[in-house]
């Protein structure tokens with residue numbers, strides 16, 4: 001595959017070579033060095049990703065995962081900071097100094113109930129009911145670290161000025177950390193970021209990619225009374241919850257078609273003959289833009305006020321999470337696409353393709369096998385889901401990069417997605433992912449024109465929609481999130497740890 005990449009790389013240069021043959025050759029040599037570093041460290045990279053798979057840690061509890069990444073990156077020469085912005089599992093690593101500064105942004109958290117025996121096509125948890133990686137975030141750790149290490153080697157060899165950084169933000173699955181990272185100023189001196197995520201293909205994109213989300217928990221406080229003897233003395237906090245729900249339903253007819261709102265009642269009373277003094281309802285409001293989501297959210301606040309007024313209760317609102325839609329730069333996307341086209345998809349074996357087909361069949365999905373072609377550059381349809389890395393993309397120009405370590409047709413957040421993250425398919429996808437990522441970071445470090453264009457694009461967007469943080473001034477990160485669950489399952493999960501000490505060299 002190495003020679004294939006050189007051939008494709010030179011092919012790309014012949015197009016550009018008309019103007020800049022020497023620069024182009026130098027760029028190719030740098031990227032080839034990065035590819036050599038990645039090929040040499042392929043087993044170390046997948047040892048990182050596989051270790052994270054078995055840690056299977058939920059958001060804010062990524063203690064084993066961040067410890068392994070911190071140790072690995074420090075041994076590889078990086079400076080690290082663990083625990084910044086008030087979150088014990090927030091890991092930042094960097095190498096180099098000054099500008100330009102390019103950061104890889106990604107996450108490593110697992111999902112509740114996701115424990116699965118890798119390679120098993122039937123439902124077979126490693127540990128019953130335990131968390132596990134059913135979105136493949138474990139692969140992000142290996143790819144980001146190894147790509148950053150390859151970039152460092154290239155920077156050292158070629159005296160390229162600047163800084164390469166990695167931000168492993170906690171609890172992406174609960175949209176819980178990135179607004180805090182932005183508020184803490186992590187991206188103030190960063191020139192561009194590349195947001196990394198597993199997928200079933202090698203791809204980038206540009207434009208607004210997904211939805212804004214605001215999540216808050218409303219707790220109503222009333223007064224208990226006997227349900228039969230003196231209900232008139234009670235103030236029913238669960239009535240307030242119900243009225244809030246009905247109030248929002250009345251609003252639904254008058255909302256934009258782009259709006260999404262969903263809720264769950266988290267405290268619904270004690271027993272029927274006790275008028276409840278506490279009721280709680282947890283809301284998500286989403287829309288295609290944050291200002292639009294905020295308009296609906298402000299109406300939701302008024303509905304809570306009305307529900308309290310009608311029931312004589314009081315209430316408080318606790319901010320739970322928020323996310324701006326991810327906004328990706330076209331200029332950075334174009335730079336990444338060139339590397340996607342150069343690196344190309346992995347060479348799957350017939351066995352791997354057949355195994356993917358067998359799995360698709362057993363999961364009752366279309367039997368299409370593995371992707372063999374990279375995705376051409378294009379704007380993607382805006383998805384209604386959200387990712388808290390969106391906030392970062394409104395304060396620093398951002399690109400996105402997906403790599404092919406997942407099986408086509410298998411949706412994340414479902415146990416089937418936990419079957420392949422440690423397979424040879426995932427491993428090969430990680431290699432092309434790390435190469436594409438390293439080459440793209442090298443391009444950003446050495447292309448002031450691309451950084452400039454991306455900055456102009458973001459400034460144009462910000463003129464139309466100014467960024468504001470949804471964080472209340474006194475909001476603190478929810479560091480207790482998932483703590484009880486991890487404490488419950490970790491002792492059993494520990495038996496499956498792979499106990500490797502990856503070393504990038």
Ligand SMILES: [Zn+2]
Nearest residue numbers: 135137172197
């Ligand atoms: Zn994800």
